[in-house]
Amino acid sequence: MSAIVQFENVGLRYGLDRETLSDVSFSLASGGFYFLTGASGAGKTSLLKLLYLAQRPSRGVIRLFGEDVVTLPRKRLPGFRRRIGVVFQDFRLVPHLSAYDNIALPLRVAGMKEDEVDAPVAEMLNWVGLGDRGDARPATLSGGEQQRVAIARAVIGRPEILVADEPTGNVDADMARRLLTLFEALNRLGTTVVVATHDLPLMAQVSGAQMMKLDKGRLADPTGTLRYPPRARADQDGGEGA
Secondary structure, three states, rough: OOEEEEEEEEOOOOOOOOOOOOEEEEEEEEOOHHHHHEOOOOHHHHHHHHHHHOOOEEEEEEEOEEEEEEOOOOHHHHHHHHHHHOOOOOOOOOOOOOOOHHHHHHHHHOOOOHHOOHHHHHHHHHHHOOOOOOOOOOOHHOOHHHHHHHHHHHHHHOEEEEEEEEOOOOOHHHHHHHHHHHHHHHHHOOOOEEEOOOOOOOOOOOOOEEEEEEEOOEEEEEEOOOOOOOHHHHHHHOOOOO
């Protein structure tokens, strides 16, 4: 598989502080599934910001979709960002929009006709267990419900890259597994998935996933295939669809 993401000796510094990320180099294969781990403060969120183009590095080269995005003209950045789905740790839902309209937002921005929006949004609301909450505004939803809306919004457009920062941190174990199954289904359709998480049992459930570990702003371990229990393979082979 060709590389969809390439980092070469990337460093990131905020202001005059010491580097948050130092000499980070890796490649992500198109269609791969990756977990990003590391202690709190290791730089996971900063690395994800570079991936979804919310931050430019202080040094080094980043290529997405075969192009150097560090030198990319700002007018081209929105087009690249539309190819990347993001699940933020703090949700970032639009407060005055309903759950339905938050999820529909990427489709409308992409220019989908309004009569084509309803079916995929309704399907996604049902998938994340919020079929009866489409009219609810974020302030009336629990943290777990807001997280599910945020995930539905990120995946509804079938992005080429999905970046998720602790996506199961506000849901119970059953919903965490259901959401992970959704990510796996999207991955099987060709989306490259990058999930930052501390949940080691969750990581072990994805067959063939790769793990990257950050330690004080540096990649500590080479990427390696995760082990997974026999039950996880059975679940995947006969599991739910999206």
